[in-house]
Amino acid sequence: MSGTLVAVVLSLFSAVAYAAAAVAQERLASRTQGTSLLRLLGTGAWWSSVALNASGAVMHIVALRYGPLTVVQPLGALTLVAAVPMGARMAGRRVSAVEWRGTAFTLVGLAAILVVASGSEPGQVLSVSEALAVAGVSAALIGVLGRPGDRSGLRHATASGFASGVGSALTQTVTVSATDGSGPLLSWQVIAVALLVAVFAVGGLLLSQFAYRGGLGAPLAVVTLANPLAAAVIGLSLLGEGLHGGALGVLLALAGAALASWGVVLLTRVTPENHPVAAVLALEPESASPEPALAPAPPSPDPALVIRQPDPGHLTPL
16 A cells, blocks of 8 residues: 555544544534633543544644645545534534535545645655744744634634644654654654644644634634645645646646635535534533513503604614
């Protein structure tokens, strides 16, 4: 079995784990509005989502050992593809026609990217100076995007996607450097980059949790698209990864990326009343609030005593 095929298979399983974690995070965020971070970290549901994320991360790390960034990272879009049927099953509904179209577009777009981006096992990795430079620039950008404020969900989602993409590039550097036999397993360079990986991994997880407080659909789509974008920039500019087929291959990759992006957008077009996770929360006893007692209706006035106002001729919005 080729290294690229191993990377693709592991990426599929990783996407399923990440999808389950995203659904769990969204459910937790919807039920803990205004909860402090310390109380959030003390809940079992939080650690369950962390465990799912960790299992997905382990498979993702191994996939990065056998496949290039330009192959492994775009497959992260399968997280959303897997999240849709999971949410639908939890809500007891069928996957809609729009969601089926979104799934088809995403899969076809990813297939086009894999055709031109498939390659051998990664050989070139970031040097320590390159890793520090990438980490510094990315941290500054993430800090700007992750600042608090009104309607910050999509900004937090973008920052989370960038953090995950950069973390994957750094993870590949650690994995390849530690297993290629060219140096000691735990050299100071490997340890330094591994610490950067931990920082970006935790930062991306927390940013995604904040982003999901506004709902799962749009933030997850932004995370899904920002992640491979950041990794592709690093892979193409610093790791010498390329595309097969010359100009035609570039056009096919761009078309595939556009098609997959449109599929991701379609997968997030779920109205609030039909949102799978919202439907589940509506069925949970603890999420239902008691209905207030109905106050008696005031007596209707005598029609003869009502003063008629002249018809204004148009409706004034309230």
